[in-house]
Amino acid sequence: MNTIADNIKAIENQLSQGVRLVAVSKFHPVEMVRQAYDAGQRIFGENHVQELVAKAPQLPDDIQWHMIGHLQTNKVRMLMPHVDMIQSVDSIKLLRTIEKEAARIDRTVDVLLQLHVAREETKTGFATGELLSALSVGELDNIPHVRVRGLMAMATNTDDQQQIEREFQLVNDTFRLIKDEFYAGHDEFDQISMGMSDDWPLAVKHGATLVRVGSAIFGPRQYK
Ligand SMILES: *Cc1c(COP(=O)(O)O)cnc(C)c1O
Numbered sequence: 001m002n003t004i005a006d007n008i009k010a011i012e013n014q015l016s017q018g019v020r021l022v023a024v025s026k027f028h029p030v031e032m033v034r035q036a037y038d039a040g041q042r043i044f045g046e047n048h049v050q051e052l053v054a055k056a057p058q059l060p061d062d063i064q065w066h067m068i069g070h071l072q073t074n075k076v077r078m079l080m081p082h083v084d085m086i087q088s089v090d091s092i093k094l095l096r097t098i099e100k101e102a103a104r105i106d107r108t109v110d111v112l113l114q115l116h117v118a119r120e121e122t123k124t125g126f127a128t129g130e131l132l133s134a135l136s137v138g139e140l141d142n143i144p145h146v147r148v149r150g151l152m153a154m155a156t157n158t159d160d161q162q163q164i165e166r167e168f169q170l171v172n173d174t175f176r177l178i179k180d181e182f183y184a185g186h187d188e189f190d191q192i193s194m195g196m197s198d199d200w201p202l203a204v205k206h207g208a209t210l211v212r213v214g215s216a217i218f219g220p221r222q223y224k
Contacts, residue, residue, distance in 0.1 A: 004032060005039035007217045011200075015211070019204055022066055022193070024214030026051060027221040030058050036217065037063065045087070045212050049075040056082040068152070068193075068212055070124050073097040077104075085110040087152040087193050087210075090124045092139045095146065102145035109145065112152040112193055115174060117167045119156040128174055135182045148183070150191030150209070151175050155199055164199050168206035175207070 002010075011021055024045040025033045033044060037060060046052035047069020056065055064084040071079070071088055079086075080101045089095050089111045102109045116125030126134070134140060140148065153171045155164040175192050183189035195203025197216035204211065215221065 004035040004217060008036060008039045008041050011211075011213060011216065014201070016204055019208060020210050022068070022210055022212045023217050024068065024196075024212050025055070025218065026069075026214065028214075028218045030055055032218055033059055033063075043210075045214075047088075049079045053078055053082055066212075076101045080105055080107070080109070083109065085112065085149065087112040087212075088114050088124070090114045090116075090126060092134055095140065095143065099143040099146050107145065108147055110147050110149045112150050112191060113148065115151050115153045115171055117153050117155070117170050119158075119163075123154055125153065128170075131174075132178070132181075135178065140182075147188050148186075150189055150193070151178070152193040152210075154196070155194065155203075161202065165202050165206060168194055168199075168203050168208070172207040 015021060020043060022043045022045040023036050023041045026047050033055060042062060043064045043066060045066045045068040052065055052067060065082055066085045066087050067079060067083050068087045070090065071086065071094060073094055076097045086098060086109060098109060098111060113131060114125035115131065116123055116127055151171060151174065155167045158164065171192060171194055179189055191209045192207050193210035193212060194208045195211040197213050200211040200213055
């Protein structure tokens with residue numbers, strides 16, 4: 001059986017330069033995160049606030065924790081001391097809350113804007129038009145404690161590779177459009193987070209700079 005270290009090494013060997021691996025450790029115990037850490041992994045993704053907040057203090061300080069799941073505004077305060085990047089910003093209200101809570105503890109936090117491109121209605125995120133109009137009317141202005149680093153997205157859960165590739169390319173096109181229109185000259189707007197265990201090579205092909213991989217590193221999750 002492959003170890004966590006083997007799995008990380010295998011993925012790292014295939015990643016292009018400039019693409020970073022987010023190890024998605026949700027539902028996996030601290031000991032498994034530690035094994036990944038010992039193999040050199042430093043970026044970890046969680047999708048529940050309680051789980052991230054419980055794990056972070058038990059693990060080394062140089063881990064970068066990324067929040068990748070839907071985030072409720074009333075959990076932002078609890079999350080803020082522990083998180084390095086919030087990838088799952090899916091509303092202006094959430095963005096404003098993040099600004100307020102980051103300011104309250106005098107820090108700056110990186111975020112990605114989550115774009116809804118999948119066919120499933122259950123997946124959260126901004127519709128493209130909604131995000132573009134929010135940007136146009138200045139709803140993302142005046143957030144000095146937030147650094148908008150780019151976009152995050154999830155493809156439809158399907159075996160249709162062409163569908164997945166179309167969605168990833170759409171994210172890439174939207175990233176470029178937003179960069180040119182609203183973040184030209186902002187070097188920090190440079191990240192596209194997309195791709196999971198089954199589709200990360202396709203995501204990289206279409207411009208991902210962060211891939212979020214869980215089961216291909218840690219094995220199947222045990223949902224309790
Ligand atoms: C769980 C999760 C992943 C990782 O999924 P795997 O299929 O286990 O690689 C990636 N992104 C998000 C948002 C997730 O919730």
